[in-house]
Amino acid sequence: MTTILVTGGTGTLGRPVVERLRADGHEVRALGPGARPHAVELREGGPALDAAVAGADTVVHCAGAPRGEEEGAAHLIAAARRAGVGHLVLVSVVGAGRVPLGPYQSRRAVERLVEESGLGWTVLRATRAHDVLASFFERRARPPVMLLPAGVREQPVEAAEVAGRLAALAVGAPAGRVPDMGGPEVRPVESLARAYLRATARHRPLLSLPLPGRAYRGFREGEHLAPRQAVGRRTFEEYLTARFGPRIETGRQD
Template identity: 70%
Template sequence: MTTILVTGGTGTLGRPVTERLRADGHEVRVLSRHTRPYAVDLREGGPALDTALAGVETVVHCASNPRGGDERAADHLIAAARRAGVGHLLHISIVGVDRVPLGYYESKLAVERRIEESGLGWTVLRATQFHDLVASVLRGLARSPVLPLPAGVPDQPIEVAEVADRLAELAVAPPAGRVPDMGGPQVRSFESLAHAYLRATGRRRAVVNVPLLGRAYRAFRAGGHLAPEQAVGKGTFEEYLARRPGR
């Protein structure tokens, strides 16, 4: 069986990827900042990263930080993967990184380009936003008596377990370059998602659509982050909420 290293292996996506690969009989090393024996901060690199990659055939790169550092982390990972002779670097990215002028998206696109130019065998999968992220955003907005939403913005959330399953499939296949995007089952207004969240959590809030300014907002309004032609996800946002009574 293949020896696979999952960066960000304790995170929202990395954890189910790790579980799926181990269930299929693969040896999986979990790399994160605080999980031994492969506790590594990719933004710093260092000898511990070389140790983690020794004998690894495939890397599934799930680690990411919206606060910054992804490009530096990718540089360290790519360099160490070259030294270790890794045959396949699989990266999860976001639908719309080439269409939405948002700082985090631009960083994710820069990481994609580094991987493509790395000289390693590579695969890049882009997915739409996870249900978890949408629920987290709405949870924060619902703390106020009025729930403000960006007016006219649609979304297409997807179940993280489905993305994890796809990554696990790709990890044991040959490098495939840029593969088709993964989108959730429905393109929905953010307002409809907010009302679903309020119903599921028993909250009563006035929902107010607020027009915003800026290029990123216009790109989101135009659906630059959507993949309606790749609506391959099955689980709906309501089904996700029903499984999480704590929310």
């Protein structure tokens, strides 16, 4: 039986990783806010983090943070080295290092820390999850007009499917950078926004606007997409139906 530590183990992605691994008979420790006895803040490091990592064969790093992500990863890697962890699995994002936007650049920096850690490592990049896009649309739907970036496509993937892939990687040997994982469809952001509005019974006119800057150009050019790795199965409509109920009309209206 393998002992596996999952950072972010109480989050949208980490929780199903924990559940999948436990169902397969592994000893799993969840680390994150509210995770007892390992409610550890990665940015602080220290003895509590060392205690959580001690005795773990594998660490799956699912935790993310708007600030201090690199610092937290550095603390985790140092603790993993001290504990003699044999395998560090990192979930990253498609477009890391290519899209010139803070979170994408930060995630690439974390990848580099993992690659240079001296530990056995595996990195899986995935496209943005369904719930991330749903949260984006929820914010955009608050005003009377829904403003969207023109010319952008998205490829949302089901978080539980990414979790399943991470769980499988965690019990395997270190594999380095593995193929990206994308959702089943690459679609204009307007199409996905309309699906969200139908699912939530909202009525908003859409206004697509071009935006300035290199980051927007990266999104417009699809640097955050993985069309050749469209291995996800659950569509955005299926996710919305499960979350909000069967309000979506039959067929897409793109």
